[in-house]
Amino acid sequence: xxxxxxxxxxxxxxxxxxxxxxxxxxxxxxxxxxxxxxxxxxxxxxxxxxxxxxxxxxxxxxxxxxxxxxxxxxxxxxxxxxxxxxxxxxxxxxxxxxxxxxxxxxxxxxxxxxxxxxxxxxxxxxxxxxxxxxxxxxxxxxxxxxxxxxxxxxxxxxxxxxxxxxxxxxxxxxxxxxxxxxxxxxxxxxxxxxxxxxxxxxxxxxxxxxxxxxxxxxxxxxxxxxxxxxxxxxxxxxxxxxxxxxxxxxxxxx
Numbered sequence: 001x002x003x004x005x006x007x008x009x010x011x012x013x014x015x016x017x018x019x020x021x022x023x024x025x026x027x028x029x030x031x032x033x034x035x036x037x038x039x040x041x042x043x044x045x046x047x048x049x050x051x052x053x054x055x056x057x058x059x060x061x062x063x064x065x066x067x068x069x070x071x072x073x074x075x076x077x078x079x080x081x082x083x084x085x086x087x088x089x090x091x092x093x094x095x096x097x098x099x100x101x102x103x104x105x106x107x108x109x110x111x112x113x114x115x116x117x118x119x120x121x122x123x124x125x126x127x128x129x130x131x132x133x134x135x136x137x138x139x140x141x142x143x144x145x146x147x148x149x150x151x152x153x154x155x156x157x158x159x160x161x162x163x164x165x166x167x168x169x170x171x172x173x174x175x176x177x178x179x180x181x182x183x184x185x186x187x188x189x190x191x192x193x194x195x196x197x198x199x200x201x202x203x204x205x206x207x208x209x210x211x212x213x214x215x216x217x218x219x220x221x222x223x224x225x226x227x228x229x230x231x232x233x234x235x236x237x238x239x240x241x242x243x244x245x246x247x248x249x250x251x252x253x254x
Contacts, residue, residue: 010229010236013040016088018233019079020044021069021126022067024051024098026195027145031093031229032220043082043089045069069096069122069154079129089136089231094123094144099201101156104238112159119163124170127185131178140183141233144171148191148248149183152209164189166246175242186232191248192219216249 002212018035022028023044031121036058044055046069051249055064063085067078098121100111123144134140148156150164167187192198192210198219202210211217228247231237246252 005235007069011038011230011234013038013091013230013234016040016090017082017088018042018091018093019126019130020095021045021122024048024054025066026197027225028093029054029094029185029188029196029220030064030226033058033093034119034223034226034230036090036231040091041086043086044079069196070117072125075122075125077087079126083133089133091141092126092137092143093229093233094126094142094167094199096122097145097170099157099160101160101201102158103156104158107158110111115159116163116166119160120166123167125172126229127174131183133186135178135181138182141237142177142178142183142185143229144173144185144187145172146162146187146189146219146244148252149245150189150244152252171228171244172242179241183204184238185234186237186242187244187250188225188228188232188241189244189246190220190225191251193225194221195221213254214249215254217246218249220247220249 013035014094020028020032023032032044035042042062042132044051045067047068049066052064055062065078067074069075092142098115100115100219127142144167147164149161150168155159162254171187178185191214225247228245232240
């Protein structure tokens with residue numbers, strides 16, 4: 001009979017190194033805090049220098065790097081530095097993202113390029129830089145932050161929707177190629193999340209209408225996204241590969 005692991009161990013990340021991008025605020029910060037409470041060593045990446053203060057707030061044993069995920073050489077330097085500091089990288093959470101809005105017919109080319117660069121290219125560069133080490137050690141978890149916008153249209157979100165749909169395609173390919181070598185790759189697709197940015201963008205009547213369209217009648221909490229990421233990165237999800245976990249209160253089934 002196969003031995004069943006201790007359920008306490010399934011969400012214990014002691015000795016694991018986790019890299020979280022976009023970790024200075026919002027979902028990324030919540031994810032970093034969640035891993036820190038589960039005894040992981042967290043490397044926080046963000047282009048905002050405030051990420052250093054966040055790392056300090058988590059306690060000892062965590063580090064921060066000010067880095068732009070669209071900068072290929074900067075990504076490689078950050079990954080090298082984290083690997084040298086902790087010896088290995090076990091988990092990557094690709095969370096960095098932006099979402100400039102405009103109608104499709106007048107969407108600025110520069111904003112399109114910037115959105116695709118941060119949301120999609122940045123996630124690819126991080127995964128490509130970290131994957132060789134994971135593949136060499138024969139184990140690893142990558143969780144890519146997608147969105148409900150990956151599978152539905154949202155007014156004004158043409159570049160954001162395109163970038164997040166790309167995340168799903170990229171996740172599927174990486175899961176197919178790397179799963180046999182011990183590295184699982186999955187995506188998380190939230191609805192609007194109650195971060196400072198989310199509440200600002202969906203304030204007032206617009207937000208009330210959006211909540212009313214969600215079967216659970218509310219937006220997601222940052223900690224709910226973080227808890228889902230912990231699951232996908234932990235031992236309980238060892239057989240989950242190439243999945244897109246919807247955290248949308250049922251919005252995309254309506």
